[in-house]
Amino acid sequence: MSNSNFLWEIILRDLKAEGLSPEVFETWFLGASIDKVDFVNKNVIITSKEVLVSQYLKGAYDDKLKAILKKNTGFDFNIEYDSLDNNFPLPTKNQTKENSIPAEELIKQNFLQGDKPSGAQHFYQKQSFPLEDYKKPVPNKNISNSKKNPTLNKNYTFDNFVVGDGNRYAHAVAYAVADSPGGIYNPLFIYGGVGLGKTHLLHAIGNEMEANFPDFKIECISSEKFLNEFLASIKPKNNKNDSADEDFRRKYRDVDALLIDDIQFLSGKTETQNAFFHTFNDLQMNQKQIVLISDRAPSQLNDLEDRLVTRFEQGMKNDITPPDFETRMAILKYKCGQFNIELDEETLTYISNNVSSNIRELEGVLKRIKFISATNHEKPSLAIAEKILKDVRTSPRKNILPENIINVCSDFYRIKVDDMLSSNRKKEVVQARNIAIYLCRELTNLSFPAIGEHFNKDHTSILYSFNKIAKLSKDDFPDIFENIEIIKEKLGKI
Numbered sequence: 001m002s003n004s005n006f007l008w009e010i011i012l013r014d015l016k017a018e019g020l021s022p023e024v025f026e027t028w029f030l031g032a033s034i035d036k037v038d039f040v041n042k043n044v045i046i047t048s049k050e051v052l053v054s055q056y057l058k059g060a061y062d063d064k065l066k067a068i069l070k071k072n073t074g075f076d077f078n079i080e081y082d083s084l085d086n087n088f089p090l091p092t093k094n095q096t097k098e099n100s101i102p103a104e105e106l107i108k109q110n111f112l113q114g115d116k117p118s119g120a121q122h123f124y125q126k127q128s129f130p131l132e133d134y135k136k137p138v139p140n141k142n143i144s145n146s147k148k149n150p151t152l153n154k155n156y157t158f159d160n161f162v163v164g165d166g167n168r169y170a171h172a173v174a175y176a177v178a179d180s181p182g183g184i185y186n187p188l189f190i191y192g193g194v195g196l197g198k199t200h201l202l203h204a205i206g207n208e209m210e211a212n213f214p215d216f217k218i219e220c221i222s223s224e225k226f227l228n229e230f231l232a233s234i235k236p237k238n239n240k241n242d243s244a245d246e247d248f249r250r251k252y253r254d255v256d257a258l259l260i261d262d263i264q265f266l267s268g269k270t271e272t273q274n275a276f277f278h279t280f281n282d283l284q285m286n287q288k289q290i291v292l293i294s295d296r297a298p299s300q301l302n303d304l305e306d307r308l309v310t311r312f313e314q315g316m317k318n319d320i321t322p323p324d325f326e327t328r329m330a331i332l333k334y335k336c337g338q339f340n341i342e343l344d345e346e347t348l349t350y351i352s353n354n355v356s357s358n359i360r361e362l363e364g365v366l367k368r369i370k371f372i373s374a375t376n377h378e379k380p381s382l383a384i385a386e387k388i389l390k391d392v393r394t395s396p397r398k399n400i401l402p403e404n405i406i407n408v409c410s411d412f413y414r415i416k417v418d419d420m421l422s423s424n425r426k427k428e429v430v431q432a433r434n435i436a437i438y439l440c441r442e443l444t445n446l447s448f449p450a451i452g453e454h455f456n457k458d459h460t461s462i463l464y465s466f467n468k469i470a471k472l473s474k475d476d477f478p479d480i481f482e483n484i485e486i487i488k489e490k491l492g493k494i
Helices: 003-017 022-029 051-073 103-110 168-179 198-212 223-233 244-253 270-285 306-313 325-339 345-354 359-375 382-389 402-413 427-443 448-455 459-470 478-492
Strands: 032-038 043-048 078-083 188-192 218-222 257-261 289-294 316-320
Touching: 003 022, 003 032, 003 051, 022 051, 022 168, 032 051, 043 051, 051 078, 051 168, 168 188, 168 198, 168 289, 168 316, 188 198, 198 218, 198 257, 198 289, 218 223, 223 244, 223 257, 223 270, 244 270, 270 289, 270 306, 325 345, 325 359, 345 359, 345 382, 359 382, 402 427, 402 448, 402 478, 427 448, 427 459, 427 478, 448 459
Parallel strands: 043 078, 188 289, 188 316, 218 257, 257 289
Antiparallel strands: 032 043
16 A cells, blocks of 8 residues: 555544545545655645546535544545646645655654554554445534624525535535635626525525625625616616616626526516626626526527526536435434424335435425424324325325436437437437436436446536427427327336
């Protein structure tokens, strides 16, 4: 084992011991490693495959990693974060062979103590780290009471956002934006269905940004508020303050970060779009952070000017998909602690199996359970959960798998499965493949990257294929959508 890997194993061991969630551990640490250790200049370089991972580690775990290094070596190390897809210049000053001290030997000789069995002496051989179940999220950070930004909901933070497969990348990019606003992820466009945590992430960005940059001016609003204030600013002169239009421009351009929820509601509102276009340009030109939330991707926003769509797409886009079973269970357990409700595993499993569309429904069920149990002076139970859900519950949704969709599309279009999963560019193969990808997105909870794994394609290719079908008009292509309905019926019979 190399010196750097030796030290990295120590870090991984300590992170696992402190209860780091398996999801975070797999996503952000298993793909990284220590590239170089300089004990003379007290410098460590941690390298990952992607810039996003490096930025996330720096923003979220820099202090923690330094503390672990201090505990195991006795040195206060500076950490630099590099990535294989980024051309950060690696420090070379004073880093000659003469300065290089074997990390393993130095730690073993000078810092490991026999009476500390948790030390690095257990890492002379490569260790495995079995992943455990979800950990309960840590409580909210105590945000200073001196923070008076009325546009931010202080209950929405990164600490109480439950991360799962459907929102992991949106969460990571959101954190990177809060740590380095105005950088490469500008604008940030997050989209997804109702009740999946988009607004939570929006306010979490604002709260984290406020904590990191106390002097920042942050506006976190809905597009409806932007619209109403714009309309008020252009009323006839005799009905408004003469400076109202200038006040409006100054309010939204003299900010360090503009966070807007439900941007899709600007669709069809030409004058408001024009005002927002100029606001957007002014902020971006001055490297001010813009974060936009929508219920659909920019390309699917009808009646939105092309110049706005292209600007939304030039930054970072991330979607949030409905939570899978494990994430729903994690959310339920966290919310039970938040609402002070005790439910056994059987009841939690029942709720998770029967409420799968969004997080708000999960919260609603828990609140109703608490209310009924308190009103009837009885303990929260499975019976109460069944009573609440019996009127709204339908038969459990069939668990449609990507393999089912691929096979049914293959049979329907008489295309070999191997061809659908290949790079074959024949028109009929491409269409069948695109429809299969579209249905995987529509009928499952899989994210675009997860769907890509089934088709041997990357996230960008999957998104492109999905949009090729999603952007079609049913009036212009009735045959395609009729075929899609037939395929859905066949899937329903599986």
